Amino acid sequence: MNTNSNAYTVIYTTLVVVVVAAVLAFTAMKLKPSQDANAKAETLRQMMSAAQIKPTDELYATRNTGILQLYADNIDHAYTIALDGSQNGSLSTDKASIELVDNLKPQNKAIKDGGAVTLPVYVFKSGVSVIPVYGAGLWGPIWGYIAFQPDGKTIAGAYFDHESETPGLGAKIKDEAWFREGFIGKQVAFGTEEPFVLAKNATKGGAENAVDAITGATMTSKGLGEALNVWFKAYEKHFSTFKAEED
Amino acid sequence: MDQKLKETILNPILKGNPITVLILGICSSLAVTVQLKGAIVMAISVTLVTGLSSLVVSLLRNTIPMRVRIIVQLVVVALMVILVDQILKAGEGTYAIDKQLSVYIGLIITNCIVMGRIEAFALGNKPIPSLLDGLANGVGYGLILVIVAFFRELFGSGTLFGIQILPAGYIPNNLVILPPFALILLGCIIWAHRAYDKDLQEK
Numbered sequence: 001m002n003t004n005s006n007a008y009t010v011i012y013t014t015l016v017v018v019v020v021a022a023v024l025a026f027t028a029m030k031l032k033p034s035q036d037a038n039a040k041a042e043t044l045r046q047m048m049s050a051a052q053i054k055p056t057d058e059l060y061a062t063r064n065t066g067i068l069q070l071y072a073d074n075i076d077h078a079y080t081i082a083l084d085g086s087q088n089g090s091l092s093t094d095k096a097s098i099e100l101v102d103n104l105k106p107q108n109k110a111i112k113d114g115g116a117v118t119l120p121v122y123v124f125k126s127g128v129s130v131i132p133v134y135g136a137g138l139w140g141p142i143w144g145y146i147a148f149q150p151d152g153k154t155i156a157g158a159y160f161d162h163e164s165e166t167p168g169l170g171a172k173i174k175d176e177a178w179f180r181e182g183f184i185g186k187q188v189a190f191g192t193e194e195p196f197v198l199a200k201n202a203t204k205g206g207a208e209n210a211v212d213a214i215t216g217a218t219m220t221s222k223g224l225g226e227a228l229n230v231w232f233k234a235y236e237k238h239f240s241t242f243k244a245e246e247d
Numbered sequence: 248m249d250q251k252l253k254e255t256i257l258n259p260i261l262k263g264n265p266i267t268v269l270i271l272g273i274c275s276s277l278a279v280t281v282q283l284k285g286a287i288v289m290a291i292s293v294t295l296v297t298g299l300s301s302l303v304v305s306l307l308r309n310t311i312p313m314r315v316r317i318i319v320q321l322v323v324v325a326l327m328v329i330l331v332d333q334i335l336k337a338g339e340g341t342y343a344i345d346k347q348l349s350v351y352i353g354l355i356i357t358n359c360i361v362m363g364r365i366e367a368f369a370l371g372n373k374p375i376p377s378l379l380d381g382l383a384n385g386v387g388y389g390l391i392l393v394i395v396a397f398f399r400e401l402f403g404s405g406t407l408f409g410i411q412i413l414p415a416g417y418i419p420n421n422l423v424i425l426p427p428f429a430l431i432l433l434g435c436i437i438w439a440h441r442a443y444d445k446d447l448q449e450k
Contacts, residue, residue: 003309003310012310012311012315012319013318016322020323027330027334031334034337035333038338168281168421168425169421169424
């Protein structure tokens with residue numbers, strides 16, 4: 001047979017593409033449930049690391065089923081808020097409705113554009129409220145979870161992650177325990193122009209709302225500082241109601 | 248025949264190593280060698296992709312229209328790469344590593360070793376030797392990856408497989424972590440390889 005004729009070439013390439021597409025569609029369908037389970041467990045690990053439910057290493061050594069159980073044991077309730085601080089929805093606390101990182105990107109855009117948002121708040125039984133933050137690092141998105149004490153301004157814990165920051169430099173926001181532990185006990189200055197400072201020598205004057213930036217990771221630190229401030233401002237009105245309840 | 252098969256398997260690992268002799272696949276060997284674990288997963292992924300793509304193309308070699316052969320090869324390689332990526336994402340233990348390797352798994356498709364072996368070997372040889380040639384090239388690539396990652400993780404983080412090896416007082420060398428150091432290290436490996444195997448030296 002002449003394998004170089006036009007008709008043969010067209011039919012051949014069409015067949016190859018159809019077969020490959022079928023194989024890929026089948027695999028994607030088969031593997032989707034376990035991929036989703038992994039992504040959800042990952043989000044839960046990060047949230048529970050921020051909420052100080054268990055040490056981060058231990059969370060990462062736990063299998064997915066163990067993580068789901070741990071979450072079910074510790075979560076109290078979850079809801080979403082609008083920019084004016086009012087609740088505009090409740091989140092089911094079962095594993096099906098976990099806010100994945102992918103969902104934070106449109107929220108981040110909506111905050112900046114002043115659009116309608118549904119910002120999640122996860123309240124754990126220990127009393128801490130966990131909120132996400134999201135922004136741009138040097139090479140790609142960075143995000144994290146911040147746990148607040150019941151007073152609505154003291155940070156109980158934090159966890160950060162990134163897509164493609166430089167290993168050994170920007171990636172330290174995720175890799176180095178001392179960086180996230182530096183946030184514990186800090187107080188966010190809600191209502192001010194810059195609620196939280198992440199900069200060189202930021203803690204020198206004993207500032208309550210500051211953490212030192214990472215040496216050699218200027219752009220990642222800057223991006224993270226901006227992400228924190230954008231999201232803290234978005235939650236500002238909501239957390240101000242916490243203080244009112246306390247008084 | 249037996250001698251030829253042995254040659255097919257051993258040549259890519261030693262005398263015809265894709266990285267140190269053919270200087271292919273340099274890009275990813277700089278990017279994914281910060282930690283041993285990532286390097287090993289990358290090595291296994293590339294080995295599977297080169298092996299299976301060579302096998303499939305070799306099976307199809309008499310039917311592929313010559314004018315569009317590169318496109319057909321590319322489709323086959325892309326299929327294998329996406330399969331590997333999807334499987335890594337689905338495994339509980341490999342999910343974190345896939346996240347760490349991020350785009351580099353997807354970029355295996357641009358690794359010159361894969362297309363190079365298909366063009367140079369699989370198109371003109373029977374399926375079994377093609378499979379072995381692909382796998383052996385992957386192993387040759389992976390071997391260098393692991394050697395580079397060993398030094399970079401040891402001196403860049405003081406750990407191996409995430410376990411602290413060097414004493415706690417060791418201050419990790421930041422240069423080792425950055426890609427340029429991998430290039431320097433690669434140069435040293437090529438130097439050592441050429442010094443050991445005199446046949447590789449140009450007259």
